[in-house]
Amino acid sequence: MNKNKRIAIIGAGPGGLTLACILQQAGYNPVIFEGETSPTQREQGGTLDLAEDMGQKALKVAGLLERFKEICRYEGEALKIMDKTATVMFESQENVNPKATTDSRPEIDRTVLRQMLLDSVTTESIKWGHNLLHATPLEEGQHELHFENGVTEVVDLVVGADGAFSKLRPLLSKETAEYSGVSMIEINILDAKNLFPDVVDLNGLGSAFTFGDSKAMLAQMNGDGKIRVYLSFKVPAEWLHNNGINYDKLEEAKPKLLKLFEDWSPELKKYIHYANGAIFPRRIYMLPVGHKWTHKKGVTLLGDAAHLMSPFAGAGANLAMLDAAELGLSIINHEDIDEAVLNYELKMFEYAGEIAAETKENMDLFFETNAAEKIKVLMESFHKEEN
Numbered sequence: 001m002n003k004n005k006r007i008a009i010i011g012a013g014p015g016g017l018t019l020a021c022i023l024q025q026a027g028y029n030p031v032i033f034e035g036e037t038s039p040t041q042r043e044q045g046g047t048l049d050l051a052e053d054m055g056q057k058a059l060k061v062a063g064l065l066e067r068f069k070e071i072c073r074y075e076g077e078a079l080k081i082m083d084k085t086a087t088v089m090f091e092s093q094e095n096v097n098p099k100a101t102t103d104s105r106p107e108i109d110r111t112v113l114r115q116m117l118l119d120s121v122t123t124e125s126i127k128w129g130h131n132l133l134h135a136t137p138l139e140e141g142q143h144e145l146h147f148e149n150g151v152t153e154v155v156d157l158v159v160g161a162d163g164a165f166s167k168l169r170p171l172l173s174k175e176t177a178e179y180s181g182v183s184m185i186e187i188n189i190l191d192a193k194n195l196f197p198d199v200v201d202l203n204g205l206g207s208a209f210t211f212g213d214s215k216a217m218l219a220q221m222n223g224d225g226k227i228r229v230y231l232s233f234k235v236p237a238e239w240l241h242n243n244g245i246n247y248d249k250l251e252e253a254k255p256k257l258l259k260l261f262e263d264w265s266p267e268l269k270k271y272i273h274y275a276n277g278a279i280f281p282r283r284i285y286m287l288p289v290g291h292k293w294t295h296k297k298g299v300t301l302l303g304d305a306a307h308l309m310s311p312f313a314g315a316g317a318n319l320a321m322l323d324a325a326e327l328g329l330s331i332i333n334h335e336d337i338d339e340a341v342l343n344y345e346l347k348m349f350e351y352a353g354e355i356a357a358e359t360k361e362n363m364d365l366f367f368e369t370n371a372a373e374k375i376k377v378l379m380e381s382f383h384k385e386e387n
């Protein structure tokens with residue numbers, strides 16, 4: 001019986017936690033090994049929109065959909081596309097009503113989502129401060145897990161939910177995460193709602209994405225009133241660290257950031273002028289589109305570990321959670337755990353491959369010189385199809 005199998009999940013991200021929650025509710029005892037020492041060690045990042053057929057579907061399986069609906073932000077779905085003159089090319093406000101219940105992708109801050117998932121699993125099932133170094137295959141599909149803190153564990157199934165640079169992926173695949181060609185500089189406007197109402201007017205309560213000259217300003221209102229902005233560039237990998245920008249000194253960095261958007265509208269440059277929070281350089285990595293592997297007993301991957309892609313379809317966390325639901329249900333519904341994993345992998349390769357291809361197309365489009373005009377046409381055609 002699968003319930004007696006020792007299942008280890010590496011990583012307490014949205015994927016790993018959703019899987020643990022689903023399995024625990026069905027009477028399994030998976031253990032999550034997380035490298036971070038506590039839930040608060042690292043700031044979890046910005047806002048995520050969860051789609052009905054992905055993130056929300058997984059939350060339904062985990063019994064958390066109603067709770068999500070109470071705390072998500074429907075108004076966060078508002079979307080504005082602008083060009084570099086700050087001319088609005090497309091605007092969607094359908095769900096600005098906070099109680100909207102239409103087919104939707106409401107937003108939730110990553111910290112809030114993680115807390116909801118953490119609250120839904122037993123405290124003793126998460127081993128914080130367990131950074132996996134490697135796993136050694138043993139007989140009969142078992143694996144011996146070696147952690148940086150000296151702990152070793154032997155398990156019947158190990159699930160790599162350990163993100164972009166998964167330590168388990170090399171057991172299944174020769175592929176590694178490669179630089180996508182896009183780098184971002186993340187800046188933050190804390191308490192924008194109170195301090196900078198003019199930029200909130202520009203941005204709206206959701207996302208405001210501006211494209212031009214193979215660059216982008218991708219701004220999103222978060223639940224805590226902060227606007228997080230990803231200044232995005234199609235550049236060689238080394239650019240982030242040889243562009244002369246000091247990421248430790250925001251005020252010194254600002255003139256250099258403004259120079260990168262020299263001929264953009266003064267309205268848009270307010271995102272840089274008003275920045276008053278953390279600044280981070282981020283290289284965007286991806287696995288080859290359609291990444292898959294030959295099934296091996298006792299080990300599998302989900303989420304970014306399986307199909308890391310750029311954020312340009314807002315799909316990564318959604319897919320990680322969907323994978324968790326598919327794998328969890330497959331384990332619950334199959335007598336044989338190995339068949340369950342194989343069944344999940346075949347299904348996941350198909351849907352993740354399609355979304356990875358779509359994400360790559362978006363990324364290529366967003367960094368064309370006249371991207372705003374092309375995105376306007378695309379968004380209008382989607383909108384017509386929906387109505």
Ligand SMILES: Cc1cc2nc3c(=O)[nH]c(=O)nc-3n(C[C@H](O)[C@H](O)[C@H](O)COP(=O)(O)OP(=O)(O)OC[C@H]3O[C@@H](n4cnc5c(N)ncnc54)[C@H](O)[C@@H]3O)c2cc1C
Pocket residue numbers: 010011012013014015016033034035036047048049130131132133161162163164165166167230282302303304305311313314315316317318319320
């Ligand atoms: C700038 C940006 C914006 C994004 N925006 C969106 C969006 O709007 N919508 C969306 O759906 N997705 C978005 N994504 C993608 C999303 O963040 C990821 O796809 C998602 O977090 C993947 O979830 P995961 O559970 O697979 O992995 P992760 O969230 O990466 O979690 C992995 C966990 O494993 C732990 N870990 C790693 N290595 C080890 C180890 N060796 N041992 C133990 N633990 C380990 C990590 O500490 C972490 O807790 C964005 C990504 C970026 C970079």
